[in-house]
Amino acid sequence: MNDENVNSEGMDSKNTSPEEASGDDLSRSSAPNKKETIVPEGDISESTVKENSSDFDSTPEKQESEKMDDQGLPPRDPDKKRIENESLSMNSGSSPSVKKKKRSGTSYIVILLALIAVIGLSMVAIIYGLGFGGNIGTSEKIAIIYVQGTMLTGNVPAGLGYATSEEISENIHRAVADENVRAIVLRINSPGGSPAAAQEITVEIEKAQEQGIPVIVSMGDLAASAAYYISAPADYIFANPSTNTGSIGVIWTFENKSSFNEKEGIDYYISKSGEFKDMGGNWRGLTDEEKEYADSVVMDSYEEFVTQVAEGRNMSRSDVKKLADGRVYTGSRAKELGLVDDFGNLYDAIDKAAELGGIQGDPRVVYMNKARLSSLLLGSDSGDSSKETSQFVNYFEESPYGKILACIG
Secondary structure (H helix, E strand, O other), X not given: OOHHHEOOOOOEOOOOOHHHHHHHHHHHHHHHHHHHHOOOHHHOOHHHHHHHOOOOXXXXXXXXXXXXXXXXXXXXXXXXXXXXXXXXXXXXXXXXXXXXXXXXXXXXXXXXXXXXXXXXXXXXXXXXXXXXXXXXXXXXXXXXXXXXXXXXXXXXXXXXXXXXXXXXXXXXXXXXXXXXXXXEEEEEEEOEEOHHHHHHHXXXXXXXXXXXXXXXXXXXXXXXXXXXXXXXXXOEEEEOXXXXXXXXXXXEEOOOOHHHHHHHOOOOOOOOXXXXXXXXXXXXXXXXXXXXXXXXXXXXXXXXXXXXXXXXXXXXXXXXXXXXXXXXXXXXXXXHHOOOOEEOOHHHHHHHHHHHOOOOOOOEEEEOOXXXXXXXXXXXXXXXXXXXXXXXXHHHHOOOXXXXXEEOO
């Protein structure tokens, strides 16, 4: 057998058909490829990739896909990388959102605190504006107490034209009980009223002074008769030049309707246990004895009035009696006569109260009994508050014994 007819594999090329030869060649040429396919992907080394990629290195896409990244790792799938990038973008975008919520929460707290502060300040302004308080900044107080309207004993809401001794006395008592109150200012606008009411108020004024609380009077338009009675014992009296004051005296009024009753045919039968029991009844006039008795009662009250003024103003009784004939004095004249100390308004009285009370700096002003809206609207359903007010003062205005008054008629 010739060497030329035998190939390197020991096969006779002549005896081999072209189909068989090509088949064997194909098998032998494909063997390396088969060997590459059974190698696991995780065991592929760089040399193996280079060796087996000779047929594909010519394509740019393959060359690009086979490039390594900076860390020597094969590149990831572009679609997967894009998804991961989008996911990262979404996650990174959520971080500011969380921070924004935190900022929003803080903002809500700040807004809430601001609203609480505004509400608190508003409440303080309302409370002090309605007269339940005064200037903030010191614990030392001056109490302002209003005496407005006709003075009488009884329980009548403030602001209805009457100043009751119960209300005035209660407020003086409360002011004295407050350890921070250093002085009291009585703001008076009254024509006077019942001597008994004036005496009850005066007792509380003197109790306050005994506790070391000075009392200052600020007269407004009118402070006459019983209203001057309660002013006299004050430590200092302010009036305006045109204030009407004085009218030191007492009056007892009686009404006689006997002529009217006769004309109308009205007759009365009076059964009484004593001669003076029906004294003051409007169905008849007073007898001479009753007139004499009435004069003595008035003079008793008058003497008490004179004593009150003399002691309060450091005057002699004779000097007071020269002034105490019932006449009204202007503030200017009253100052000349020594019935008031100085001219000034409410705020001058407050300054004086601070001085006499030993208050350093601006005092806290407390309005004890400003008229309340509920009282002013009393009887608004009927539109006539005087009708409802008369229910409170019927005992005084329609007394069957007449009215003994230290009051301007």
